Amino acid sequence: MLKKHLVGWLIVVFLYPAWISNTFAQSLEQEAGVRRKLEEIVSKRGIGAKARVTVKLRDRSEVKGYVTQMRDHSFSVLDQKSKQDKTISYSEVTDVKGKGLHIAAKIAIGAGVGAAILVGIVVGGCQAGWWCG
Secondary structure (H helix, E strand, O other), X not given: OHHHHHHHHHHHHHHHHXXXXXXXXXXXXXXXXXXXXXXXXXXXXXXXXXXEEEEEEOOOOEEEXXXXXEOOOEEEEEEOOOOOEEEEEHHHEEEEEEOOOOHXXXXXXXXXXXXXXXXXXXXXXXXXXXXXX
16 A cells, blocks of 8 residues: 555656646747737837837736837837836736737728729729720
8 A cells, every 4th residue: 555655656756847847838938929929019010109009017007108119028118198118028018909000901901992993993984885895
């Protein structure tokens, strides 16, 4: 009986650190993925007065303003209320939302409107008999 318990405890003692290190490595990978995603969102917004963002932090506070600087592990936001530049680490951030649309979205909307106008001209011209016989 004692041998069974001793073997069981030895298995736990030797396997538990391996399991913990594996779990810790997975959590670090997930955190790095989230950080890369946040960096991408902030970099897409750009820098300057047109790069308005709302940043939600882990302490459940929000910073609203525009991005003034981007670094490897942090970025700075000029708070619109206090008019102070606040440096925020990516590890402090839970969410970043921007005001307005990304440039790619604006281009896509413009292309869609242009295509709709072109289709309208072609269909209207065919019905009026200008072309399409």
